Amino acid sequence: MGEFVRLEFKDGIGTIRLDRPPMNALNTQVQEEIRAAAAAATEDPSVRAVVVYGGEKVFAAGADIKEMADMSYVDMAARADDLSAAIGAVARIPKPVVAAITGYALGGGCELALACDWRVVAEDAKLGQPEIKLGIIPGAGGTQRLARLVGPARAKDIVLSGRMVDADEALRIGLADRVVPAASVYETALALVQPFATGPAQAVRAAKAAIDRGLEMDLAAGLAWESQLFAALFATDDRREGMAAFVEKRKPDFTGR
Numbered sequence: 630m631g632e633f634v635r636l637e638f639k640d641g642i643g644t645i646r647l648d649r650p651p652m653n654a655l656n657t658q659v660q661e662e663i664r665a666a667a668a669a670a671t672e673d674p675s676v677r678a679v680v681v682y683g684g685e686k687v688f689a690a691g692a693d694i695k696e697m698a699d700m701s702y703v704d705m706a707a708r709a710d711d712l713s714a715a716i717g718a719v720a721r722i723p724k725p726v727v728a729a730i731t732g733y734a735l736g737g738g739c740e741l742a743l744a745c746d747w748r749v750v751a752e753d754a755k756l757g758q759p760e761i762k763l764g765i766i767p768g769a770g771g772t773q774r775l776a777r778l779v780g781p782a783r784a785k786d787i788v789l790s791g792r793m794v795d796a797d798e799a800l801r802i803g804l805a806d807r808v809v810p811a812a813s814v815y816e817t818a819l820a821l822v823q824p825f826a827t828g829p830a831q832a833v834r835a836a837k838a839a840i841d842r843g844l845e846m847d848l849a850a851g852l853a854w855e856s857q858l859f860a861a862l863f864a865t866d867d868r869r870e871g872m873a874a875f876v877e878k879r880k881p882d883f884t885g886r
Contacts, residue, residue: 631662636669636676641826642819643676645719647683655737656693657708660715663741667718677830677885678822679722681745682729682815688754689738694763709768712737716769720744720841723834725825729818730754731811735793740767743774746837748804749818750796751811756804759791777844779803829867830885835859 630636633649645666647653655663670676683689692712700708719726719741728734728742731751739756742748750756758771766772767788776784779802787794799805809817825833835858843851862868866886874881 630666630669631658633659634662634666636666638673638676640823641675641677642680642822643670643673643678644680644682645670647681647689652687652690652733653683653738654691654693655689655741656696659693660712660737664715664718667722670724671718671722674830674885676724677828677833678725678727678825680727680729680815680818680822681719681741682818683731683738685731685811685815687732688728688730688734689741690733691736691738691759713769716740716744720770720774723837724830725822725833725837727818727821729814730756730805731814735759736767736771737769740769740771740774743770743778747806747821748799749807749809749814749821750799750805751814752796752808753811754796754799755793756799757791757793758788759793761789761791775804827883829865829871829881829883831865831867832862832871835862 633647635646635648637644637646645663647659647663649659653659670679697705716737726745727747727749728745729749730742731754734742734754734756736759739758742756758767758775760767760771772784772788775787783802794804796805796808800808807817807821839855839858843854846854867883870883871881
């Protein structure tokens with residue numbers, strides 16, 4: 630698809646593969662290619678789930694500092710929304726998304742991982758938001774998604790210190806969902822989302838939307854949103870098939886419709 634980011638597809642699972650050696654630095658071109666790959670994964674009905682993967686050595690070590698070093702306030706004011714939107718495009722994929730993290734996921738790389746639903750992390754991986762050491766703050770969701778995931782106190786510790794978080798701590802605080810040997814990261818991530826390749830796609834999509842959007846609402850509004858999505862699923866073929874299979878005591882054959 631792009632020079633540094635491509636969407637690969639196999640057996641219902643799409644892989645957004647970053648490949649900009651040596652560290653998958655997220656320059657403007659990579660950001661836009663991530664946005665395009667996320668849009669393609671969103672629009673392709675044959676893609677039922679997504680893995681975001683940087684390769685065997687590194688996930689993404691952050692933004693391209695050389696590109697940003699000479700940018701003025703005016704320059705970045707014009708660019709900042711696009712940076713956030715590129716990572717946000719991954720968060721908005723209406724399908725299950727897992728980050729397969731090897732090596733480093735720092736700065737923008739950590740923000741890319743935070744935009745996913747789950748994170749499978751190598752035993753020797755390091756995550757973090759080191760922007761404070763450059764005199765700036767995270768600008769693509771690091772202060773917002775991290776606080777929602779691990780709580781404000783832990784997020785402030787990580788963001789204000791700029792320190793790296795190892796895999797064990799990441800698992801303990803909820804920043805990681807699985808910790809496995811580096812050689813097993815991609816296969817573990819695939820296994821995590823493989824059941825969605827043949828699952829009830831509309832119900833999975835609704836469940837993700839209910840949780841993600843509901844977190845932005847007060848409880849009453851969230852419950853109303855859930856009710857709307859719940860009722861809408863009674864118009865799907867998969868709802869009819871799932872309930873028929875339950876009554877007939879057989880395995881459902883979902884079509885995603």
